[in-house]
Amino acid sequence: QKEVEQDPGPLSVPEGAIVSLNCTYSNSAFQYFMWYRQYSRKGPELLMYTYSSGNKEDGRFTAQVDKSSKYISLFIRDSQPSDSATYLCAMSPTQGGSEKLVFGKGTKLTVNP
Amino acid sequence: ETGVTQSPTHLIKTRGQQVTLRCSSQSGHNTVSWYQQALGQGPQFIFQYYREEENGRGNFPPRFSGLQFPNYSSELNVNALELDDSALYLCASSLWPPPTPTYEQYFGPGTRLTVT
Secondary structure, three states: OOOEEEOOOOEEEEOOOOEEEEEEEOOOOOOEEEEEEEOOOOOOEEEEEEOOOEEEEEOOEEEEEEOOOOEEEEEEOOOOHHHOEEEEEEEEOOOOOOOOOEEOOOEEEEEEO | OOOOEEEOOEEEEOOOOOEEEEEEOOOOOOEEEEEEEOOOOOOEEEEEEEOOEEEEEOOOOOOEEEEEOOOOOEEEEEOOOOHHHOEEEEEEEEOOOOOOOOOOOEEOOOEEEEEO
8 A cells, every 4th residue: 555645637627616636645654744736847836734633724725634534635716727737745754854755646637717 | 045956957868877967955955855756656755965964765776876065956866777767856955954834845847867
């Protein structure tokens, strides 16, 4: 079983839709959870960073963590064509240092105007 | 503030050859991590350098090696290239310890390596 599982999609939605992206994980040591956005031919950029169960909101983006179920989600409200990208979940047992960041495969999202 | 830069952008090598990829970290950052991203996959951690020392390594063979220089820039060297080494190689710089509760790694645009 992979440490982090993410449905690769692809996902295609109309502009204005609510998008739900999900990852499950098996390693209960993971404490820090991130969502990255990667545009074509670019490096990933950090969208959301959480280190506790519950919800965290930033504009149109909400990150949700459920440690008891080992499940994290990213919701995008009022999706825009500029949100079209690959979304990667990532997690780590510690805040940084020598512990590696483990990524999901990524979900490719297309928002159609 | 200059972001993370990587060179070259693209590279084509033959199986068995050696390659060196370069990364300039963001100003003020002291840590560089390298990742391999195969097509359609998430990035996989190769290793991290902190203050010129290797500080953690993923599941990659010894033919993947690196260096970090006093200015915190870094190199990734891969010997005896294999076809499976074809991927996007990403470096990410960060500041440790982080000045805020959010520990962020800033990624460069990557080097696309093709091994034929």
